[in-house]
Amino acid sequence: MNNSRRDFLKKASILSSVAITLPSLQNEAFAAPNFNMSGFAAPKIDKVKVAIIGLGMRGPGAVDRISYIEGAEIVALCDKHADRVTKAQTILTKKGLKEAKAYSGEDGWKTMLKNEELDLVYICTPWEYHAPMAIAAMKAGAHAATEVPIGLTISEIWEVVKTSEATKKHCMMLENCCYDFFEMLTLNMTRQGMFGELVHAEGAYIHDLLDLNFNKKGYDNMWRLRENIKMNGNLYPTHGIGPVAQCMNINYGDKMNHLVAMQSNDFMMADRAKELAAQDDFYKEFVGKRYRGNMDTTLIKTEKGKTIMIQHDVTSPRPYSRIHLLSGTKGFAQKYPKEGIAFGHSFVKPEELKALYEKYTPELVKFIGEQAKQVGGHGGMDFMMDWRMIDCLRNGLPLDQSVYDGASWSAIVPLSVDSVAKNSRTVEIPDFTRGNWKTNKPHDMTLNGGGNTKIRAKVESKDVQLNVG
Template sequence: MENNRRNFLKTAGLSGLSLVAASPFSAYASTTKELETIGEQASKIRSQVFNMSGYAAPKLDVVRVGFVGIGNRGMGAVERLNQIEGVEIKALCDLRPERVNLALKKIEANGHRPQLYSGSADAWKKLCERTDLDLIYIVTPWALHTPIAVFSMNHGKHVCVEVPAAKTLEECWQLIETSERTKKHCMMTENCCYDFTELLTLNMARHGFFGEIAHCEAAYIHNLQELVFSKEHFYQMWELEEMYKRTGNLYPTHGLGPVCQVLNINRGDQMDYLVSMSSNDFVLGNLAKELAAKDDFYKPYVGKPFNGNMSTTTIRTKKGKTIMVQYDVSSPRPYSRIQLVSGTKGVALKYPEPARYSTGHEWMNEKEIKELEEKYMPPIVKKMGDIAKNVGGHGGMDFLMDWRTIDCLRNGLPLDQDVYDAALWSSVGPLSAWSVAHRSNSIDVPDFTGGAWQKNKPVDISMSKGGTTQAKV
C-alpha cells in the first residue's frame, strides 16, 4: 500500500507541488486536470487503509517522554510535562548542550533522570531509537518536524509535533501513511485549540448557540519584526530563512485549528478548495537593509524575496461553509487570531479582546456574557482551567493541551487532534503558495481522510471519560 501511495504522489503531481514551498514562483509541472483529480484519487486509495480518527491506543500507566528541541517553546514544554502526573521524562535532545543541561536542572527535583543528547545534528535519531520511550515531543525548526515525526513513529513512538506539522503536501501524506501503518498517534500541538475562549465557542457550537454555522474567520497576526531578525531568538536564524524561501500563508494553524473544530472539519465536513492572495513585502526587505547598514551580519539577507506582509486565504467546504485565514507577522498591528464564528442564530468574535457574542444587531452586555460563559463553559475548563492558568503557557492553554494529551494516553482515549488534522491544517501552507504563484487561482484541497470525514465523530470536549490525571502544582 505504501508503494502504491508513493506512486500516486508522483503521478498526481503532489511531489511537484511540494517543491512550490521552496520555489513558489517556479513553473509547476502538474496539469490542471491532475490537480482537479487529487482529492478523488486520494480518496480511492485512502479508503483501503486504517482510520486513525477516533483511534484509541492501548493505555499507558506512565507516559515515557523524550523531547527533541529545547529552544524557546521546547523549554516550556519540558517544564509543563514536569508538572503532570504519570509522566517520566527520560530523554532530552538539542543541538546546544547548554539547553539540555538547563532543562535537566528544571526537572531533576521531581525525580526525572533523563539521558542527554546534544552536539550532533542527528543526535535525535539515537533518542528516537530507544526502546524505553512512548512519546516523542518535537519542538524544532519547521523543516525537521515531519522527518523526526516519521522516524519516531517508525520506531514505535507516539508523536506530539509543533506547528506546522508539515511544510509540503508530500510531508502531509508521509505523516498519514506512517501513522496509519504504525497505529501511532501523530498530534500537532495546536495549543490555540485549548484557549479558553476557543473551547467555550466550541461548546456553544455543540449546543446550537450559533444555529447553522455559515462562515468563520481566523488569522495569525503577530508583529515579529524584531524576533525574526534577532540573533538569539530563532537559533541560526531559521525562521527568517523561512520568510524568504517560501510565500503564502506559512503559519495557518493557530487561527485555523479552532474554527475547523467548530465546523467539524474532518468530522462531518471537509475542505473542498481554496484561493489565496498575498501582498508584496513592504517591511522585511527594508528592515534588512537598515540592519545591514549597521551590522555586516545582516548583509546576506539584503535583496531576499521576503514573503508578503499579508496573506489572505479563503476556503470553501464540501457543505458550502466558508473560512477566511490571514497571516501577517511583519506589520505593526496588535496581535489577533480574529476567531469569528458566524451562524444563522448567533455570532462570536474574540479579537480585539475581550471576546464578544451576539444574537442580533448589538453585542451582548457584560452581564449577558457572564451568564453565557457560566452556561456553556466546557467541563475541561471547569476541571483544569484554574490549574492551567496557574502553571501558565500562553495564559494556560499550553498546559491544558499537554494535560489533556497525557490524560488521553493514560486512559486509552482518542486524542483531540489526529494526524488528519495535522496534515489538513498544515496543507494550507503549500496550497496557498501554489495559489499565490498562479494569480490566485483556486486549488482543490486533498481529502486526507479518504472520505472518512463523512462518518468520523466530532471532537469530544464533554470529558465523559478520562480526566483522572492529576497536576503536580
C-alpha cells in the first residue's frame, strides 16, 4: 500500500470516529421535537397562582402590575435577600391583598418550587439564573415566564426548549417591547400587507447605562457590570429583535440562518473604573478588566434572503433608541428618533399617521391599552404583556411568544460573542423549531375568545421601584 493511500485511510478513520462520537449542537436540529409548542394551548386555569423570583430591579414592578389582575394571585415571593421580600409584601398588603408565602436565601427558590403548587413562575433575577430557574419551574409543573434573555448559552437554551416540549409547559420570555404601542401598530399593518413584503428590519438597545452599571446601589453585587466584563458581544438583543422578528414571521414561515457581529473597542467603561477606583477602593477590582466594547452591530440573514440589523450600546452618551425599523416592498416604518410611516419618499403627515393608528391599532391594544397606561410599566407595555399572558392562561389560549421565539432571540447573545471572538466571522443560528418553522402559523394577536380577565382599581404604591429594561 503506498503512503498516500495509507494516509488517506488513516484520515478517513479519524474523521469517521469523530463523526460518530463528537457531540454537536447541530445534532439538536435533526432530533425530532418531543412536542411542537408553537400554537399550543394549555388547559384553562381559572385563577393563576403566581410566584415571583427576584425582587431587585424588575421584580417589585411585576408584583405591582400582577396585583391588579383579578385572575391572578401572587402566592409566593422569593429573593436572595429577605428584606426585599418583606418590602415587596407591602405592595400587596397596601391594596388589601394577603401576604404571599415568603422565601429567601441562595436556594430559597428551590425550596419554593418544592413546597408550593404553582401555575406560573415569574423570573426577574440576574441573567445567569433565567434558564436554570425556568427549567426547574417547568419540571415542577408550572409555566415559566422569564425576563430577557431566556438563556446565555446555546446548550442551556436548547435545554429550555426541550423541557418545555417534554413537560408541555409554556416558557415565555418577557419581551415587553413587543407590546409597545407603535410596535403593535406596525405588526398589525405588516400582517395586513401595508408594507408589502418586508425585506429588511432594524432594532436596537441603545441606552446609556454607564452610571447605573457602576452604581453600588444598582444591580445586586454589580452583576450587570460583571456581565459586561465576561461577555464581549450583543448582550441585550431581544428588545430590538423581538418586535421586528414578529413582523418578519421568524419561526413562522421564515427563520434566521446566520449572523455576523462586529464590535468597537471599549472607550469608556475601563476609564470609568479607573476614575471611580481613584476615589473609592470598592472599584479597584474592576480596574484592569477587559470590558465589552461600546457598540455591537449584528447582521442577520434569513432563510428567505431577508436581512436584520441589531445594535447594542449601553455606555455611549446617546439618546435612548430601539430603532424599530421596517422596510418593505410597499412601505417603511421607523420609531426613533420620531415615529414615522412612509409609502414613498416622505413620511405621512401627522393627521395621516393618526388615521393609521385609528384603523390599524390591534384589538388587544384597543381593549386594554388605556388601562395599561394607567397601571404603568414602561408606559403601559409591561402591564399589557402581563395581562395578556394571564388572560391567555385563564382562557386556554396560545401565548403570543412561544419558547422558540425566546430561544432564537436570546441565542443572538452567545452567537454574537462567538462571532466577535472570531473576528466577525459568520456563525450559524440553530433552528430551535427543528423544521417546524415551515408550517408554524403566526400567533393570533386578537383577543381570540379571551378578554374576560378583569382589572382591580388603580391604587398608588410608593414602594414600587422604577427600573430599566
